[in-house]
Structure formats: structure tokens, C-alpha cells
Amino acid sequence: MTTELPHERVPVDEARARVIAAVRLLDTESVGLAELAGRTVGEAVVAPHSLPTHANSAMDGYAVEAGSAGPWPISAQILAGDNPAPLVPNSAAAIATGGVLPDGADAVVPIERVEVVDGVVTATESIASGDFVRHVGADVQAGDVVLHPGTRLTPLATSAVAGLGLTSVACIRRPRVVVLTTGDELVPPGVPLERGQIHESNSVLVGATLAAAGCEIVRIANVPDTAEATRTAFAAALADADLVVSTGGVSVGPRDHVKPALHELGVTELFWRIATQPGQPVWCGSAPDGTLVTGLPGNPLSCLVGLHLLLIPAVRAMTGSDPVPITVRAELAAPIAQLPARLRAIPMLLQAGRLEELGAGASHQLSRAARANALALIPTGTGELPAGTIVDAVPLA
Numbered sequence: 062m063t064t065e066l067p068h069e070r071v072p073v074d075e076a077r078a079r080v081i082a083a084v085r086l087l088d089t090e091s092v093g094l095a096e097l098a099g100r101t102v103g104e105a106v107v108a109p110h111s112l113p114t115h116a117n118s119a120m121d122g123y124a125v126e127a128g129s130a131g132p133w134p135i136s137a138q139i140l141a142g143d144n145p146a147p148l149v150p151n152s153a154a155a156i157a158t159g160g161v162l163p164d165g166a167d168a169v170v171p172i173e174r175v176e177v178v179d180g181v182v183t184a185t186e187s188i189a190s191g192d193f194v195r196h197v198g199a200d201v202q203a204g205d206v207v208l209h210p211g212t213r214l215t216p217l218a219t220s221a222v223a224g225l226g227l228t229s230v231a232c233i234r235r236p237r238v239v240v241l242t243t244g245d246e247l248v249p250p251g252v253p254l255e256r257g258q259i260h261e262s263n264s265v266l267v268g269a270t271l272a273a274a275g276c277e278i279v280r281i282a283n284v285p286d287t288a289e290a291t292r293t294a295f296a297a298a299l300a301d302a303d304l305v306v307s308t309g310g311v312s313v314g315p316r317d318h319v320k321p322a323l324h325e326l327g328v329t330e331l332f333w334r335i336a337t338q339p340g341q342p343v344w345c346g347s348a349p350d351g352t353l354v355t356g357l358p359g360n361p362l363s364c365l366v367g368l369h370l371l372l373i374p375a376v377r378a379m380t381g382s383d384p385v386p387i388t389v390r391a392e393l394a395a396p397i398a399q400l401p402a403r404l405r406a407i408p409m410l411l412q413a414g415r416l417e418e419l420g421a422g423a424s425h426q427l428s429r430a431a432r433a434n435a436l437a438l439i440p441t442g443t444g445e446l447p448a449g450t451i452v453d454a455v456p457l458a
């Protein structure tokens with residue numbers, strides 16, 4: 062493996078472009094409000110009416126007709142939810158935040174800016190028409206697009222849907238994912254290890270990451286290291302998934318059956334190996350029906366790289382979202398060496414704008430990396446980036 066030339070590894074941007082070009086946008090389905098958070102908008106969410114629907118008060122205070130500072134006798138009390146009568150001329154109506162502005166009033170004097178003596182209000186500052194009034198349509202006009210297709214429905218976006226009075230949204234179907242782990246050495250957590258065995262952890266990483274990215278995890282299965290079992294498992298996975306993710310078994314060892322099995326199943330290679338460190342042994346292919354198949358490396362921190370730099374973008378493309386990875390800019394807490402032909406992708410702890418290494422220098426050091434909340438991207442180069450250098454990092458969900 063070490064004899065291969067650097068140019069044989071596909072730069073990660075190029076690999077990602079091939080993945081994105083290969084996936085198809087999934088269909089839409091109607092999703093009810095209670096299930097909306099985490100989904101992706103499929104058809105534009107349009108305001109059925111303007112908001113606010115009625116001019117109302119932005120403050121607790123007094124609704125008046127602007128033009129003077131009073132004095133005004135208090136003629137009414139208006140609470141949020143009331144349907145008030147017109148303002149008695151030359152008077153003030155006590156009004157709560159959100160209370161409908163009565164006809165005849167065009168401003169609100171906040172409670173902090175009045176003096177009240179014997180039921181008569183005087184403003185302590187001048188008032189202009191429109192002061193502290195929330196006007197009809199100031200939030201949104203009837204017919205405006207509030208959420209465009211491809212927008213992720215965060216809790217905030219979901220509450221905006223509720224605020225429009227809507228009970229459902231046409232969302233993109235959740236990408237269906239089958240996760241296959243390969244390796245005869247793997248045993249489930251909870252089972253005591255015999256010599257040579259390790260506890261299986263990649264399916265937890267892949268499953269949780271893709272579920273958080275909005276996928277439906279159809280199945281997680283461990284595949285024995287035989288050609289027959291590998292072919293059978295991938296054939297079933299292709300039938301059930303939009304995205305098949307396997308881990309391990311993709312290199313060139315005697316037990317690495319993934320690539321031959323996928324070749325037999327008619328999956329066309331998109332690329333083999335990316336120019337990252339760790340994470341280079343990634344195989345990606347496209348089935349005749351457009352299902353994306355990825356063989357991620359078995360080492361957990363290598364697996365993490367393909368997952369975030371390739372598969373989350375693929376999922377975002379399937380759901381009509383901008384597939385370019387979301388990154389933050391942060392400074393390195395300590396110097397770090399660059400590699401001439403490979404992007405380094407290192408799990409780090411991002412705190413107060415600084416990225417700290419956790420000593421996870423090798424791709425099997427999962428426990429050391431466990432506290433990481435960002436994948437720092439160290440661009441290619443021949444030197445060492447000094448402490449304080451600003452780099453991109455992908456937040457880890």
C-alpha cells in the first residue's frame with residue numbers, strides 16, 4: 062500500500078463532487094408538526110396569511126393617538142387576546158404586549174415612559190405615529206416563502222411553521238441507510254473479549270451520525286469475512302437502502318471482500334482512496350438504481366473522516382440541501398505538521414475558539430478522541446502550522 066503514488070488518491074473535494082453528482086434527490090412526503098424537527102423541507106413553506114395579522118403592541122404601555130404627550134385619561138384595558146373597541150378620542154387604553162391596537166390609536170407609549178396620576182397618563186418623551194406598534198405583515202406577508210426547499214427543520218424553523226398555523230410540511234423522505242460492519246474479530250459490546258477480538262464500535266458512530274443528519278437507519282448488521290456472506294449482505298442492503306455504508310474489509314488483505322462483492326453486484330466505482338490522513342482507504346460506488354455504496358475504513362478515526370467529509374454531504378444532496386460541509390473557523394492551540402499531498406483531518410476539542418489536540422495521533426485511538434467535538438482540517442503543505450493559525454473544522458454532531 063505504501064508503494065502507491067500520491068496522485069492515486071482522489072482529493073477529497075473531487076471525491077465529494079463525484080458522490081454528489083451520483084446521488085439523486087429523494088421524493089417528498091407530508092410530515093406532521095410533531096415529527097417535523099430534523100426533517101428537510103421538500104416544497105416551499107408559504108405564509109397563508111400575513112403576520113402579525115393585526116397591528117398590536119410591542120410593549121406593555123398605553124395605546125394613544127400620537128401628536129401630543131397627553132394628558133390622557135385611561136379609558137380601557139386591553140389584554141393579549143382581546144378584540145378591543147375603538148379608542149375613546151383623547152384618551153389612552155392600557156395595553157399589554159401583543160394586545161390588538163384599537164382603531165383610533167397609532168402608537169404605544171411604554172409603561173417606562175409615562176407618569177400616571179389619578180388615572181391620567183402623561184408621556185415623559187415625545188411620541189411618533191407607529192412607535193412600539195407591531196404592524197400587519199411586519200414579520201411576513203401573505204404568500205411569502207418562509208422556508209425554501211432544502212432547509213433543515215431546526216426546532217426554530219419548526220416553531221415558525223407552527224406560528225404560521227400550519228400542521229404539516231412536504232418534506233424530503235429520510236434517506237434509508239443500511240450499515241454493514243465487516244470483521245470476524247468484532248464482538249458486540251457487553252460480550253467479554255477473547256484474545257484477538259475487539260468490541261464493534263463503528264456501527265454506533267455511523268448509525269448515530271447519519272441518524273442525526275436526518276437518515277432512517279433501516280438495519281445494522283455484522284458481516285462475516287467471507288466472499289459469500291459479503292455478497293449476500295450487500296445484495297440485501299442494496300434492495301433496502303438509498304445509502305449503504307460498510308466499514309472495514311475494503312483494503313487489499315485476504316479477508317477484504319467488499320470491493321469484489323460490489324463489483325459482482327454491478328456497482329460502479331466512483332473512486333477508491335481519498336487524499337486524507339487518516340481515512341484514505343474509502344471505496345465509493347453507485348448501483349444501477351442510484352443507490353450510493355460506501356466502504357469506509359475499519360479504523361474508527363478513519364471511518365469518522367469519510368463519514369463527515371463524504372457521507373453527510375451525500376445525505377444533504379439527497380435531501381436537496383447545500384452539500385458543502387458546514388465548517389467553523391478556529392485557531393490551533395498548538396503547532397501541527399502539514400502533509401504535502403494529504404488533508405489531515407484530526408478530531409480535536411473546540412473551546413472558546415481554540416482547537417486542542419487530544420493525543421489521538423493514530424486512527425485506532427478512539428478513546429483518546431472521545432471528547433472531540435470538531436474535526437480539524439489541516440490543509441496540505443510542507444511545513445508546520447504555528448499555534449494560532451486559523452483553520453476550518455467540521456463540528457461533530
Ligand code: AMP
Pocket residue numbers: 242243244246247259260261262263264308309310311312314358359360361
Ligand atoms: P479493516 O479495514 O477491516 O482492515 O480494519 C481495520 C482496523 O479497524 C482493524 O484493526 C479492525 O479490527 C478495526 N475495525 C474494523 N471494523 C471495526 C468496527 N466495526 N468497530 C471497531 N473497529 C473496527
Ligand code: MG
Pocket residue numbers: 243244245309310316359
Ligand atoms: Mg477487516
